[in-house]
Amino acid sequence: ARDYDRVRRLLIETYPLTMPDFNWEIRHWDGWHTHRQESDFAPGWEERIHLWETTEGRLVGVAHAEGSGGDIQLELDPAYRPYVEEKMLVWGETHLAAPDGQVSLAVFEYDAPRKRLLAGRGYEKTRAGWVVRRMRFTGLPLPAVEMQAGYTLRVTEPADPAEAQRLADVLNLGFNRPGFHQAAEVMNFWRHSPSYRNDLNLVAVAPDGSFGAHVGVTYDVENRRAVFEPVCTAPEHRRKRL
Numbered sequence: 001a002r003d004y005d006r007v008r009r010l011l012i013e014t015y016p017l018t019m020p021d022f023n024w025e026i027r028h029w030d031g032w033h034t035h036r037q038e039s040d041f042a043p044g045w046e047e048r049i050h051l052w053e054t055t056e057g058r059l060v061g062v063a064h065a066e067g068s069g070g071d072i073q074l075e076l077d078p079a080y081r082p083y084v085e086e087k088m089l090v091w092g093e094t095h096l097a098a099p100d101g102q103v104s105l106a107v108f109e110y111d112a113p114r115k116r117l118l119a120g121r122g123y124e125k126t127r128a129g130w131v132v133r134r135m136r137f138t139g140l141p142l143p144a145v146e147m148q149a150g151y152t153l154r155v156t157e158p159a160d161p162a163e164a165q166r167l168a169d170v171l172n173l174g175f176n177r178p179g180f181h182q183a184a185e186v187m188n189f190w191r192h193s194p195s196y197r198n199d200l201n202l203v204a205v206a207p208d209g210s211f212g213a214h215v216g217v218t219y220d221v222e223n224r225r226a227v228f229e230p231v232c233t234a235p236e237h238r239r240k241r242l
Contacts, residue, residue: 003051004033006059007075008194014077015223019110020132023075027218027227030195032066037184050091052076052084063088063096070098072105086117093121148240150207155198158190167203170211174232204233204242212237 008030011023024032052061061076061084072092076084089105097103105123107114147153157163164186171181190196200217213233219226233242 007051007062010059010062010075010077012220012222014075015220015225017078019108020134021108022078022111024073025218025225025227026220027195027216027229030193030218031189031229034193035185035189037182037188048096050088050095052080052088054080060084061088063092065092065096068098070096070100070103072096072103074105081113085114089117089121145241147204147242151212151237151240151242152205153202154205156190156201156203158187158196158198158201161187164190166209166211167214170203170214170234171230171232173234174214175230204237206237210234212240213242 008026011026011029014023049064051059053059060080064073065071066073074088093103105118107118156167161183165183167186168181168183172178195218197219200219202215203211204213206212215228215231217226217228
């Protein structure tokens with residue numbers, strides 16, 4: 001638990017020092033750890049996380065996987081990048097490779113040092129990718145939005161397993177992942193994630209009582225940053241201003 005909190009602290013402290021999404025944000029870290037059923041943690045999962053510290057014990061780097069397909073995630077203090085990044089990558093190649101020996105690493109177009117490091121170790125760029133969307137509030141009024149009649153907006157009921165199942169249902173429908181999310185993992189996140197705030201966990205309730213849309217917001221108080229994750233609407237409820 002102490003190391004978990006130390007990693008979370010590293011992510012918060014390095015946010016103002018790095019480019020967008022250079023390290024995971026805290027919702028990603030908390031969700032990876034708690035938005036799952038207890039049985040999802042296979043024996044020995046601790047061996048797939050490695051920490052780098054200074055001689056004084058300061059945490060400056062973390063290498064880990066998100067899934068089991070050979071992905072390598074690097075979280076690090078940019079001041080120590082020249083000293084630990086390649087060592088972290090080598091450790092990931094050795095300990096986190098997929099059964100077929102393949103490994104993958106996310107790198108943004110802005111990150112010239114990491115691109116040079118990967119090219120020097122024989123990596124090839126793939127077609128997969130994504131974007132990060134950011135908005136700065138300027139004090140201008142936000143436009144008012146009225147949902148379609150018959151829908152209501154409210155917070156979730158974190159003690160209700162049936163409520164957790166309805167949320168799992170809208171996640172599966174919204175992201176087209178049938179059966180992927182279960183009520184047990186939702187309840188686990190609600191009970192144990194430091195990122196969970198009930199007042200920022202919203203659902204649009206359809207006339208039949210199902211959840212038509214969902215948004216969960218994590219607020220990083222120290223950096224005054226809100227992370228909107230997840231955001232989804234079930235297909236049959238889209239284009240209704242939910």
